[in-house]
Amino acid sequence: MLLVAESDREVCNVVEQAAAGLLPVECVHDAEAACKKAAANPQPQIALIDIRFRGGGLTLANEIFVLSPDTHILLFGANPTVEELEQAVNSQVAGFMRLPFGSESIRARISHLLQSPPRSRGLGGMISNLHTEVRTRSEMLVRARRAGLMALARLAEYRDTETGMHVERVAAFSEQLSLLLERQSVYADQITKPFLQSIRLAAAVHDIGKVAIPDSILHKPARLTPEEFELVKTHTIKGWEVIEAGRKADRGTDYEMTLAAQVIRSHHEKFDGSGYPDGLKGEAIPLAARIVAVIDAYDAMRSTRVYNPERARDDTAGEIRRCMGSHFDPKIADVFLRHIDVFEMMGRNIDRVTARWK
Ligand SMILES: [Fe+2]
Ligand SMILES: [Fe+2]
Incomplete structure (x- = not known):
């Protein structure tokens, strides 16, 4: 009519x-x-x-x-x-x-x-096209941000180790340990789908704050003085500040960035409260940071560093067991130790593991 x-x-x-x-x-x-x-x-x-x-x-x-x-x-x-x-x-x-x-x-x-077409459908079509456009642009921005952060993480790591593969291993191992925890019903209520989608990047960037630490300290072949160690400790806050600046831009709504900020700031906290920078204790330490703490220590012990030769598998496992409850969350370390051979195998095939990401 x-x-x-x-x-x-x-x-x-x-x-x-x-x-x-x-x-x-x-x-x-x-x-x-x-x-x-x-x-x-x-x-x-x-x-x-x-x-x-x-x-x-x-x-x-x-x-x-x-x-x-x-x-x-x-x-x-x-x-x-x-x-x-x-x-x-x-x-x-x-x-x-x-x-x-x-x-x-x-x-x-x-x-x-x-x-x-009916007016609302015409308008609806325009709106849905706009939604698609916004989604595509958002995904492009997320991919660009991830690539930028990974580049920064590798840059920080190249200065610290020869190959930069520590970043790749910590990312892959942390994702794997999160999956194992979820399957074993350990903190499964916190290991949600967004957590599993975000932990790899969050773990990869754990040490980006090291770009702010002078080479003379990072590469010092001798024991650090207490002042030098205090300076190294600031990599947690400095890296966190970088991410926080980005998080403020999106009003802190991005889950991946939230998890990354938690890992960067808290991966040196210890379960008994003796870590840094905040001296957090037990489950007050964010879960992602407690997972990365075990993985970071494991990979550091299993790699040759300027300050430390590589340790054997059993020696490394023994050290992690010894630090359960003091350095590491005992429930997380327990699941890790029961599956240590999965991580050993992944470490030997890290090129193939990371090839899946590209
Ligand atoms: Fe660190
Ligand atoms: Fe590390």
Whole structure:
């Protein structure tokens, strides 16, 4: 049905003539009647409204938008002012037609609108396209941010070890240990899908704060002085500050960045409260940081470092067992030790493990 809101009977006659054979026409002479028709079933496919209808054609158009979102609305009027035209352009109407109009031109507009999708679907399509566009852009931003953080993590690690593979191993092992914990029902309520999707990056960036530590200290082949050790300890806070600056930009809503911030700040905390930088104790230490703490220590012991030769598998396992409850969360260390051979195997095949990520 085509609804015409117009007090001039002559205009209604022209529209009736133009719409003949296309759709029935209903002419109304006041806003209340127009709204009743718009809310009735079936709702009008098209509404033609005089922009000066009873002093407010645009107000009526807005009411019809609400009552009947699928209705295409055309405004019309004689000698419209610039202000009226601007209002029409800025509203959601399908167009404006100048009076007087011939029946041919109005018939062409009616035919065109009848072939167009319902107004809300047209708008819905635009909105859903926008959602897709926003999602694509967001995913691109996430990928770019991950690549940037991984580059920073590797940069920090290249200065510390020869190959930088510590970053890759800590990431892969932490993800694996999280999966094992979840399967063994240890902290399973906290190891959610987002946790499992985020732990790898969070673990990879655990030491990015080391970019701020001078080479002379990082590469010192002798024992560090207490002052030097205090400086090394600041890598937790310095790295955390980098991530926090990014987190503030997205108002702290990004889970992956939240987990990364926790790991960076707290991976040197100890279960008995004797770690740094905050001296957190037990389960007050974020879970992701407690997982990375076990993995970081394991990988450091199993690798050759300037300050330490590589330790054997059994020696390393013994050391982790000895530190259960003091350095490490005993429940996490227990699951790790029961599956240590999985990590040994992954370590020997780290190239193949990380190839899956690309
Ligand atoms: Fe560290
Ligand atoms: Fe590390």
